[in-house]
Amino acid sequence: xxxxxxxxxxxxxxxxxxxxxxxxxxxxxxxxxxxxxxxxxxxxxxxxxxxxxxxxxxxxxxxxxxxxxxxxxxxxxxxxxxxxxxxxxxxxxxxxxxxxxxxxxxxxxxxxxxxxxxxxxxxxxxxxxxxxxxxxxxxxxxxxxxxxxxxxxx
Numbered sequence: 001x002x003x004x005x006x007x008x009x010x011x012x013x014x015x016x017x018x019x020x021x022x023x024x025x026x027x028x029x030x031x032x033x034x035x036x037x038x039x040x041x042x043x044x045x046x047x048x049x050x051x052x053x054x055x056x057x058x059x060x061x062x063x064x065x066x067x068x069x070x071x072x073x074x075x076x077x078x079x080x081x082x083x084x085x086x087x088x089x090x091x092x093x094x095x096x097x098x099x100x101x102x103x104x105x106x107x108x109x110x111x112x113x114x115x116x117x118x119x120x121x122x123x124x125x126x127x128x129x130x131x132x133x134x135x136x137x138x139x140x141x142x143x144x145x146x147x148x149x150x151x152x153x154x
Contacts, residue, residue: 001026001027001028001045001046001049002045002048002049002052004027004049004053005049005050005052005053005056006052006056008052008053008056008057008085009056009059009060011024011057011060013057013060013087015066015089020088020089020090020093020094021086021087021088021089021090021093022086022087022089023074023084023085023086023087024053024084024085024086025082025083025084026046026050026080026081026083026084028046028081029081030081032046033046033080033081033083034078034079034080034081035078035079038080040113040114043080043114044114044115044116046080046083047073047075047080047110047114047116047150048116050073050075050083050084050085050150051073051116051118051119051122051150053085054071054072054073054085054119054122054150054151055071055119055122057071057085057087058070058071058119058121058152060087061087061152066089067089068088068089068090068091068094069087069088069089070087070088070091070094070151070152070154071085071086071087071088071151071152072085072086072088072094072097072122072149072150072151072152073085073086073148073149073150073151074086074097074147074148074149075110075147075148075149075150076145076146076147076148077110077145077146077148078145078146079145086151088151091154094151094154095154097149097151098125098149098154099125099126099127099147099149101127102127102128102129103125103126103127104126104127104128104146108126108146109124109126109148110124110126110148110150111124118150121152121153122150122151122152122153123149123150123151123152123153124148124149124150125148125149126146126147126148126149127146127147128144128145128146128147129144129145129146129147130142130143130144131143131144
């Protein structure tokens with residue numbers, strides 16, 4: 001993953017037609033970064049690689065000719081396979097990822113949990129998302145995950 005992230009400065013992200021973002025999903029098998037087959041060390045390495053790619057893309061934003069551009073890691077926990085690096089080309093759309101409801105406390109921040117530092121000018125906001133799911137036996141159970149935005153300030 002680190003090699004993938006180091007090459008982010010050679011990517012050529014372009015806005016998708018009619019979409020306010022460009023994104024690149026985490027380039028690993030789900031088993032590498034998700035329970036029960038992962039561990040905190042591997043997850044920390046994955047997050048650091050995503051942040052390295054986001055930092056390189058933030059530098060790309062400085063030289064690009066887009067009216068608005070911000071870089072972020074959209075991190076899902078504990079199921080990290082859904083995580084991605086995203087460039088936002090619309091400020092109001094990016095603001096929608098600055099969670100306002102069900103904010104998680106500082107003690108739950110990935111930087112605290114996994115022991116890493118955010119790049120300069122990046123913030124870390126998260127919310128808990130819950131839903132009902134039905135088991136094979138027809139029982140309704142509560143499911144949930146954390147959605148984190150680790151990205152440039154608005």
